[in-house]
Each structure stands twice: as structure tokens, then as C-alpha cells.
Amino acid sequence: xxxxxxxxxxxxxxxxxxxxxxxxxxxxxxxxxxxxxxxxxxxxxxxxxxxxxxxxxxxxxxxxxxxxxxxxxxxxxxxxxxxxxxxxxxxxxxxxxxxxxxxxxxxxxxxxxxxxx
Amino acid sequence: xxxxxxxxxxxxxxxxxxxxxxxxxxxxxxxxxxxxxxxxxxxxxxxxxxxxxxxxxxxxxxxxxxxxxxxxxxxxxxxxxxxxxxxxxxxxxxxxxxxxxxxxxxxxxxxxxxxxxxxxxxxxxxxxxxxxxxxxxxxxxxxxxxxxxxxxxxxxxxxxxxxxxxxxxxxxxxxxxxxxxxxxxxxxxxxxxxxxxxxxxxxxxxxxxxxxxxxxxxxxxx
Numbered sequence: 001x002x003x004x005x006x007x008x009x010x011x012x013x014x015x016x017x018x019x020x021x022x023x024x025x026x027x028x029x030x031x032x033x034x035x036x037x038x039x040x041x042x043x044x045x046x047x048x049x050x051x052x053x054x055x056x057x058x059x060x061x062x063x064x065x066x067x068x069x070x071x072x073x074x075x076x077x078x079x080x081x082x083x084x085x086x087x088x089x090x091x092x093x094x095x096x097x098x099x100x101x102x103x104x105x106x107x108x109x110x111x112x113x114x115x116x117x
Numbered sequence: 118x119x120x121x122x123x124x125x126x127x128x129x130x131x132x133x134x135x136x137x138x139x140x141x142x143x144x145x146x147x148x149x150x151x152x153x154x155x156x157x158x159x160x161x162x163x164x165x166x167x168x169x170x171x172x173x174x175x176x177x178x179x180x181x182x183x184x185x186x187x188x189x190x191x192x193x194x195x196x197x198x199x200x201x202x203x204x205x206x207x208x209x210x211x212x213x214x215x216x217x218x219x220x221x222x223x224x225x226x227x228x229x230x231x232x233x234x235x236x237x238x239x240x241x242x243x244x245x246x247x248x249x250x251x252x253x254x255x256x257x258x259x260x261x262x263x264x265x266x267x268x269x270x271x272x273x274x275x276x277x278x279x280x281x282x283x284x285x286x287x288x289x290x291x292x293x294x295x296x297x298x299x300x301x302x303x304x305x306x307x308x309x310x311x312x313x314x315x316x317x318x319x320x321x322x323x324x325x326x327x328x329x330x331x332x333x334x335x336x337x338x339x
Binding site for chain 1: 125126
């Protein structure tokens with residue numbers, strides 16, 4: 001089980017801790033994409049943390065669209081802590097998706113490459 | 118508290134696009150509670166603006182500050198040393214805060230970042246509804262604690278009108294009829310006698326009809 005080495009993991013006690021500003025800051029500071037990996041819906045130890053995270057991801061997607069960035073740069077996934085292979089699969093899926101979009105235009109400040117597809 | 122709604126970001130971008138240095142100023146009072154203009158919203162708006170202009174290949178400095186209140190000079194004074202470093206301020210306080218900041222820093226361009234909506238309450242997390250229109254003469258004692266000025270679409274003082282149907286207002290089936298609510302409350306309180314005497318005309322001069330209002334409390338003055 002391997003996943004792409006360019007993934008940087010930020011650990012949080014629950015995805016309910018992930019605020020809108022955390023996703024925005026990640027992109028502003030140059031991350032090409034951010035995904036939130038929460039527990040399966042209905043399985044949140046704190047009852048609604050992952051549901052809150054889902055709404056916040058949706059909000060950021062909308063916000064990105066209004067400022068001319070691809071909403072696909074943020075995503076929400078749900079999987080259980082026992083699903084290591086699924087985590088690796090999601091990392092690969094997200095990496096492929098972001099690679100298609102190209103680098104984060106904010107980081108490259110105008111030297112943006114054309115979209116690959 | 119005073120409720121506000123963030124302006125569309127496109128509108129804010131359009132207002133500030135010709136400036137090089139912009140300060141986003143929040144207010145930790147009412148607008149922070151309704152999640153429109155507090156510290157969190159300052160950070161999100163500033164981040165979004167920086168990313169937008171960076172994408173547009175425009176170098177723009179976006180500063181962030183959130184004051185305890187923007188409707189008091191003491192708190193507005195906290196930015197007096199740094200406000201001069203900016204070309205414009207996007208204030209995401211209510212209309213009163215925006216205006217007070219513009220009065221205090223009258224050489225600066227102070228732009229509103231929210232639409233101020235109403236005086237209301239938190240119905241549930243993320244849902245705010247109107248309760249008061251600041252009419253200047255409270256009549257809640259005679260209406261079971263439910264305000265016909267704020268809750269009746271026509272603001273009538275003797276209701277309900279013919280547009281009330283199944284407890285809903287004719288303007289929208291999801292809007293409860295204010296007078297139906299008053300009737301039900303007074304019935305519970307055993308005060309239905311109130312309906313036997315019509316309410317006399319209200320003095321609207323104490324509301325906006327009398328022009329901009331002013332309050333003074335001598336004992337509080339220095």
C-alpha cells in the first residue's frame with residue numbers, strides 16, 4: 001500500500017475541526033489541492049464533525065468558483081480508519097485530478113501552465 | 118442584534134480593484150454572531166481577495182483587523198496608526214459601523230462588505246429571523262410579546278387582515294401571520310379581551326418618519 005509522496009498530511013482530532021480558513025490558507029500558501037478525509041457519515045465519534053466538514057468543503061468550493069479558481073481543488077472523502085488501501089486509492093485519485101488541473105495559480109502567480117486536459 | 122449578510126465577493130472585488138492596499142475590517146459585535154463580519158469572516162474574505170488578485174497578476178496588499186465594535190470611537194481609534202497605510206477599507210461591520218468609521222477617518226475610502234438586514238434573533242444555528250424594527254415606541258405589552266410592526270408584513274396594529282390564511286401570511290406560505298401568532302399567544306394568556314378595543318394610531322414620528330433619531334442620557338454624559 002503506497003500513496004503519492006507529494007501528499008502532506010495534517011492531522012486533526014476530527015474533521016469537524018477543519019474550518020473554512022484552514023482550506024483557504026492551504027490554497028493561498030500554495031497547495032495545489034486539499035482534501036478532507038473524514039469518517040463515514042453516521043460514524044462520527046462527535047456525532048456531526050464530518051457533516052460539518054462536508055458543508056465547509058462545499059462552501060469553499062463555491063467561494064473558489066467566485067474568485068475564478070477550480071472548485072475541484074478541494075474535496076471531501078469519507079472512509080473508515082481501517083481502510084488503508086482506500087486511503088491510498090483516494091490519494092492517487094486526488095493527485096491525478098489535481099495534476100489534470102495543473103499547479104495552483106496562486107503559487108505560480110500568473111506563470112500558470114495550460115490545463116493538461 | 119443587528120443581522121447582516123456578506124455582499125457577493127464580485128461586488129467587493131469591483132469596488133477595490135483599483136487600489137493597491139486594502140484593509141478588511143471586521144467587527145466582533147453583532148455581525149460576528151451572525152457570521153457575516155467577525156474575525157473569521159475577515160480572514161476568509163482577505164484570503165479570497167488575495168487569491169483572486171494574485172490570479173489576476175495584480176499585486177495587492179490585503180490587511181486584516183477585527184475590532185471589538187465599530188460603533189464606538191474608542192475601538193475605531195485602535196486602527197488610527199495603521200489605517201493610513203491603506204488606500205481603502207472594506208468594513209464588514211453593519212451600516213452603522215461602516216458610517217462611523219467613515220466619519221472618523223474621513224479622508225479614507227470606507228467601503229461596505231456586507232448588506233445590513235435587520236434586528237433579529239438566532240432561530241437556530243445558521244438561521245436568523247427578524248424581531249424588531251426599532252419603531253421607537255414599544256407596544257409588546259399589549260400584543261403578547263409578539264411585535265406586529267416586525268412580524269406583520271403590513272405592520273398593521275389591528276389584525277389579522279384578509280390575507281391571513283391557515284396561520285400564514287399571503288406574501289409567502291412559509292411566513293407565519295404575525296397577528297395569528299398574537300391571537301394564539303393572547304388566547305393562551307387569557308387576554309383575548311384586547312381584541313374588543315381597537316388599538317389607536319401609533320406615533321410614527323418616533324420611528325423613521327421623524328427623521329434620523331438621537332438618544333441622550335444625561336446621567337451617562339461627561
